[in-house]
Amino acid sequence: MAIARKRLGKHPCPECGTEAWVKESESGSLSFTCPDCDYGVLLRKGTPAADKMRARFAAPPEAKPEPAPAKPEPKPAAKPAFSIGGL
Numbered sequence: 001m002a003i004a005r006k007r008l009g010k011h012p013c014p015e016c017g018t019e020a021w022v023k024e025s026e027s028g029s030l031s032f033t034c035p036d037c038d039y040g041v042l043l044r045k046g047t048p049a050a051d052k053m054r055a056r057f058a059a060p061p062e063a064k065p066e067p068a069p070a071k072p073e074p075k076p077a078a079k080p081a082f083s084i085g086g087l
């Protein structure tokens with residue numbers, strides 16, 4: 001029976017920026033290993049760093065506000081401000 005580590009999500013490597021999987025072990029600790037530069041870190045369960053990392057993946061990334069659809073520009077109403085005829 002293989003021990004499957006749960007993949008929480010991808011995280012950019014702090015050293016080189018390559019995205020790699022953050023995995024959760026059976027014990028609940030999180031591990032991150034960069035395939036490109038061999039940066040690796042183990043965040044033990046219950047530590048602030050682990051909680052922070054976990055929270056990062058627990059919450060869906062903040063949805064970016066969609067750019068407002070181009071509103072049809074209201075045509076400037078012809079101003080009946082003054083009329084030459086009335087002078």
Ligand SMILES: [Zn+2]
Nearest residue numbers: 013016034037
């Ligand atoms: Zn790296």
